[in-house]
Amino acid sequence: MSYTILRDVCLVEGASQEGIRKGCDLWLRGGSIEAITDSRARLPLRGEGEEIPCSGLYCLPGLIDMHTHVTSPGEERIEESDDFRRLLAEHGRQALGAGVTTLRDLGGWPEVLLRLRAGAARSPFFPNLVVAGPFLTAPGGHPTIGLFHGLSALRRAATRELSEPEQARAVVDQLAASGVDFIKVVSTACLIVPQEEAQVPKLRPEIFAAIVAAAHAHGLKVVAHTMTAADVREAVRVGCDGIEHGIVCDAVEAACEPELLDQLRERQICYVPTLAAIEQLAPRFLEQAMQNARRLAEQGVLIGVGSDAGNPGVPFGAGLLRECELLFAAGIPPAQIIAGATSCAAEQLGRGGQLGRLSPGYQADLVLLRANPLEHPGHLRQIEAVFKAGCCVAARPASVFRRQHPSASFQESVS
Numbered sequence: 001m002s003y004t005i006l007r008d009v010c011l012v013e014g015a016s017q018e019g020i021r022k023g024c025d026l027w028l029r030g031g032s033i034e035a036i037t038d039s040r041a042r043l044p045l046r047g048e049g050e051e052i053p054c055s056g057l058y059c060l061p062g063l064i065d066m067h068t069h070v071t072s073p074g075e076e077r078i079e080e081s082d083d084f085r086r087l088l089a090e091h092g093r094q095a096l097g098a099g100v101t102t103l104r105d106l107g108g109w110p111e112v113l114l115r116l117r118a119g120a121a122r123s124p125f126f127p128n129l130v131v132a133g134p135f136l137t138a139p140g141g142h143p144t145i146g147l148f149h150g151l152s153a154l155r156r157a158a159t160r161e162l163s164e165p166e167q168a169r170a171v172v173d174q175l176a177a178s179g180v181d182f183i184k185v186v187s188t189a190c191l192i193v194p195q196e197e198a199q200v201p202k203l204r205p206e207i208f209a210a211i212v213a214a215a216h217a218h219g220l221k222v223v224a225h226t227m228t229a230a231d232v233r234e235a236v237r238v239g240c241d242g243i244e245h246g247i248v249c250d251a252v253e254a255a256c257e258p259e260l261l262d263q264l265r266e267r268q269i270c271y272v273p274t275l276a277a278i279e280q281l282a283p284r285f286l287e288q289a290m291q292n293a294r295r296l297a298e299q300g301v302l303i304g305v306g307s308d309a310g311n312p313g314v315p316f317g318a319g320l321l322r323e324c325e326l327l328f329a330a331g332i333p334p335a336q337i338i339a340g341a342t343s344c345a346a347e348q349l350g351r352g353g354q355l356g357r358l359s360p361g362y363q364a365d366l367v368l369l370r371a372n373p374l375e376h377p378g379h380l381r382q383i384e385a386v387f388k389a390g391c392c393v394a395a396r397p398a399s400v401f402r403r404q405h406p407s408a409s410f411q412e413s414v415s
């Protein structure tokens with residue numbers, strides 16, 4: 001196995017607080033970071049490999065998008081469609097091109113996602129995937145109407161409409177057996193998409209509680225799609241481990257009740273505001289959602305970085321870069337945002353030992369930037385190159401980095 005050595009690079013630590021480490025040589029081999037040495041020592045490469053001069057470049061761990069829908073907008077007859085395979089490939093390419101090397105999928109076609117996850121594990125062709133499987137929701141609840149309206153096969157594959165606790169337990173047992181990483185629940189009656197401002201059926205509390213109990217019995221975390229302060233209170237009360245979208249429809253005061261804050265902090269519940277999606281789908285709520293995220297961050301609540309890519313107007317990859325900028329505009333410090341999209345995210349996903357940090361033994365998922373992202377998260381757009389599992393999967397034209405084409409094996413991997 002040959003080495004790739006990135007010479008004299010400036011490391012941006014996923015753990016954030018330490019800031020940056022200048023003058024490092026990063027030794028990559030077999031898809032992992034093998035060593036980090038002082039570039040002044042200039043340890044020679046013996047045997048096969050390549051050395052890439054990286055003076056002036058910043059290197060951070062590949063970004064992790066905590067909220068995406070890889071199989072959206074899917075279509076009917078998913079398994080038979082070349083268009084659908086092209087759509088999946090495009091999502092992967094867009095993500096990798098923007099430095100996003102891991103996606104958490106929070107609602108989609110479980111069979112397709114689990115197959116993609118297996119193919120992407122330590123392979124450069126697609127971002128690492130962490131999969132929740134289908135949306136668990138009320139009969140007729142979000143997203144069965146709205147997003148999936150008229151798409152009966154998609155609705156069947158990507159949602160489970162639950163009306164009894166017993167049924168909920170059986171569904172969670174089945175999903176756990178299939179190998180999902182998370183459980184995703186939709187528990188709100190509030191639809192914010194402007195063209196369908198409506199109330200939708202909401203999951204009954206006893207079913208929600210049954211889902212969480214069953215998931216925890218399998219060692220699976222549960223994250224909840226919420227919209228209001230009441231939704232968040234309920235999700236926390238029944239024992240959810242993560243909050244998606246959070247408090248969007250209510251004023252900031254409703255977000256900051258002391259008992260709720262204590263619970264969020266003490267249980268390290270990750271709050272993922274998905275501002276990039278709010279900006280596209282319901283811009284009139286954006287200001288409020290930003291304020292809520294800032295207030296919670298100031299109170300010590302863990303803020304996750306997720307774009308909700310797969311929704312209209314929220315592209316893979318670029319959607320996460322926009323999310324970082326919106327979190328910064330909301331008043332959250334860059335170091336906290338970078339950690340939220342790297343080391344903290346990996347820990348939330350149970351992958352804190354393999355992903356999200358620049359350390360020996362970690363998977364070599366890297367973003368090389370021409371500017372320091374700790375000065376401004378907008379610098380995340382100044383991409384020189386992206387590595388997934390030690391392979392260069394994207395590079396700026398005229399860069400010293402050469403892209404090794406990752407998508408050749410894609411067709412076989414998804415079919």
Ligand SMILES: [Zn+2]
Pocket residue numbers: 067068069106107308
């Ligand atoms: Zn979503």
